[in-house]
Amino acid sequence: MSCPALPEGFDFTDPDVYQQRVPLPELAELRRTAPVWWNPQPHNIAGFQDDGYWVVTRHEDVKAVSTDPETFSSNTNTAIIRFNESISRDQIDVQKLIMLNMDPPEHTRLRQIVQRGFTPRAIRALREALTSRATRIVSGAAGKPSGNFVTDIASELPLQAIAELIGVPQEDRLKLFDWSNKMAAYDDPELAVTEEVGVESAMELISYSMNMAAARKQCPAHDIVTKLVAASDEGSLTSDEFGFFVLVLTVAGNETTRNAITHGMHAFLTHPEQWERFKAERPATTADEIVRWATPIVSFQRTATRDTELGGAHIKEGDRVGMFYSSANNDPEAFDRPETFDITRDPNPHLGFGGGGPHFCLGASLARMEIDLIFNAIADTVPDIRLEGEPRRLRSAWINGVKELRVSYG
Numbered sequence: 001m002s003c004p005a006l007p008e009g010f011d012f013t014d015p016d017v018y019q020q021r022v023p024l025p026e027l028a029e030l031r032r033t034a035p036v037w038w039n040p041q042p043h044n045i046a047g048f049q050d051d052g053y054w055v056v057t058r059h060e061d062v063k064a065v066s067t068d069p070e071t072f073s074s075n076t077n078t079a080i081i082r083f084n085e086s087i088s089r090d091q092i093d094v095q096k097l098i099m100l101n102m103d104p105p106e107h108t109r110l111r112q113i114v115q116r117g118f119t120p121r122a123i124r125a126l127r128e129a130l131t132s133r134a135t136r137i138v139s140g141a142a143g144k145p146s147g148n149f150v151t152d153i154a155s156e157l158p159l160q161a162i163a164e165l166i167g168v169p170q171e172d173r174l175k176l177f178d179w180s181n182k183m184a185a186y187d188d189p190e191l192a193v194t195e196e197v198g199v200e201s202a203m204e205l206i207s208y209s210m211n212m213a214a215a216r217k218q219c220p221a222h223d224i225v226t227k228l229v230a231a232s233d234e235g236s237l238t239s240d241e242f243g244f245f246v247l248v249l250t251v252a253g254n255e256t257t258r259n260a261i262t263h264g265m266h267a268f269l270t271h272p273e274q275w276e277r278f279k280a281e282r283p284a285t286t287a288d289e290i291v292r293w294a295t296p297i298v299s300f301q302r303t304a305t306r307d308t309e310l311g312g313a314h315i316k317e318g319d320r321v322g323m324f325y326s327s328a329n330n331d332p333e334a335f336d337r338p339e340t341f342d343i344t345r346d347p348n349p350h351l352g353f354g355g356g357g358p359h360f361c362l363g364a365s366l367a368r369m370e371i372d373l374i375f376n377a378i379a380d381t382v383p384d385i386r387l388e389g390e391p392r393r394l395r396s397a398w399i400n401g402v403k404e405l406r407v408s409y410g
Contacts, residue, residue, distance in 0.1 A: 004033040012039055012055050012324065013046065013082040013299070019188075019395040022298060027327035030057045036311035039322075046397075047083035047092060053301065053320035054313065057327040059334035059351065061311045065302055065323050066355030072302035072321055074359065075103040081301040081322050082397035091199065098244050100252070100359065107358055113235055114245055117165060117224040118362045126164055127369060133160050134370075134377040142382045142409050149405040150262050157374050158257040161366060162250060167223040168212070179205040180254045183247075188395035190403075205250060206243035213242040249363070255399060256296040257367045260352075261374055262391070262402045263294030267341045268375075269387040269407070274343050279379045286343040287371040292350035293341050295326045298400050300354075325351045326400065382409045 006026055017023055030037050040052040056062055065072045078092060078101040095101050099110050116122075134157055141152040159173045168176065182201035213229045217239075220226045228237050228245070237245060267290065268275040278286060299322045304315045315321060328351045330338040335345075353361035361367070378385060386408040394401030 002033045004029045004037060006030075010039075011041055012322065013041075013053075013397040015082075015188075015395045015397045018298065018397065018400065019393050021393075022295075022326050022400055024326065024330055027055075027057050027324060028330070030055060031327060031331060034313075036061060036313035036315075038313070045085050046081070047085055047087040048077055048320060049089075050320065053081065053322050054310075054315060056310065056321060056323050057331075058311060059328040059331040059349075062323045062325065062328040062351055063355040064310065065321055066351075066359065067357035069103050069107075069302075069358055071305055071308050073103050073305050074101050074107075074302060076303035076305070076318075077301065077320055079300040079302070079359075080398065081299050081320070097240070098248050100248050104358055109235070110237070110241065110245070111358065111362070113228060113237055115362055116227050118366065120365065122165075122224070123365050123369060126161065126366070127373075129164055130157065130161055130370065131373055133157060133164075134373040135381070138374070138377040138381045145410055146388060146406065146408045149265055149407045150258070150402055153374065153378070154261040154265070154405075155254070155258045157261075157370050158254045161257075161370055162253050165224055165366070166212075166246065166249070167221070167225050172208075175208070176205070176250050176254065180250045183251055188403075190395070202247055205247050206240075209243040209246035210239040212246075213237070213239040252361070253363050253366070255401065257370050259296040259399070259401050260291050260294040260367065261371060262405055263296070263400070264290035264371065264375065265378070265385075265407070266387070266391055266402075266405060267293050269385070271341045274341055278343055278375065279383055282376060282379070283344050284372075285346050285348065286375065287368040288348045288350060288352075289341065289343045289345045290371055290375075291352035291367070292329045292335075292345070292348060294400065295329050295350075295352050296400050297352075298326045298398050299324045300359075300398070323355065325355075328355070385409055 006029060010026060012023060035058045037055045038052055039055050043051050056065055075096055078095050083092065099107060137153055137156045141147060155177060159177050162176065163170055163173045179201040183198045212225055216225045217230050220230045229242050230236060301320050301322045304317055304319045304321060306317050308315050332338055334349055353364040388406040388408050391402040392404040394403050
């Protein structure tokens, strides 16, 4: 192992970096020289009262961390790798009520309940409705000469899918969009969202969801909410647990799929031969390559519960460990020509839905369906869509987000 050639003071969670680009060259340098590397930080800049974290860059090591919750805890410091230095420990600890930030056995209990809403049958049941919605979304955008692809097309289907899945009235979907944006975008000053506003939005969403759960307990219906909160014979969620579940579903299901669709459109428009191939062949492998290429979540973290070794590095109990999915999904040890956008890539062992283990994305099959449906609708309705400008990126420490992608629909 040798010393990586990185700029002095480089931080792989610096939101200013991600507002410009994903640091793929720097991550590649780590894979070559120091695949598990200590990234020093100014004390407490991430909100954890520490001085840095380990950057895990190789595909096999990210999977190893993901599948070993006994050694690498989601609960100790949550899965979010960087908050603001002004955040209090109490504000961090309250997020441990979210399933994303739990460890077994509590995580196992909750996941066994909520996965009832993500069975193959439940997802298939959404296909007809979401196909129609995808067509209407794209047809609506096609009525304009040009626009922002993010708000016109990419954001709409994930929101409508979540609403369809859990029974949120469609007229409330813009509330979900607004709350989700404010929770995820507190690092971006252009959006004028403070951390306090993000917390308020989270509370509003949780309150909305708890009221929904309470109503189903009073009057059960044939929907997923009832299955999750009123199925006493199989165990059920409390109203609080349901509220936190909807919170993580809204952020995870909206932010990730929206950004995958946006990055996928940009990839198609900058690789026109792939767009022509998609229009002609519609390969079933497309969605997974879009997720690999986009990797909407750059990184999540775990915290070591004991002294351990990983990739030649000696990690101490209490150290934070960042799993950099963007690096794993570009690891040449796992992918042939990872720098190539190839919608026929097979096999495609990407980690865009997590590296396996207890936190593998519950909604992976739903996300694949949404990506497939929206690009089929685009190919059918606006096949000559063109790029009008480069993406304007979100300032975030851990989301590979795009705020604006200008396109011409004609």
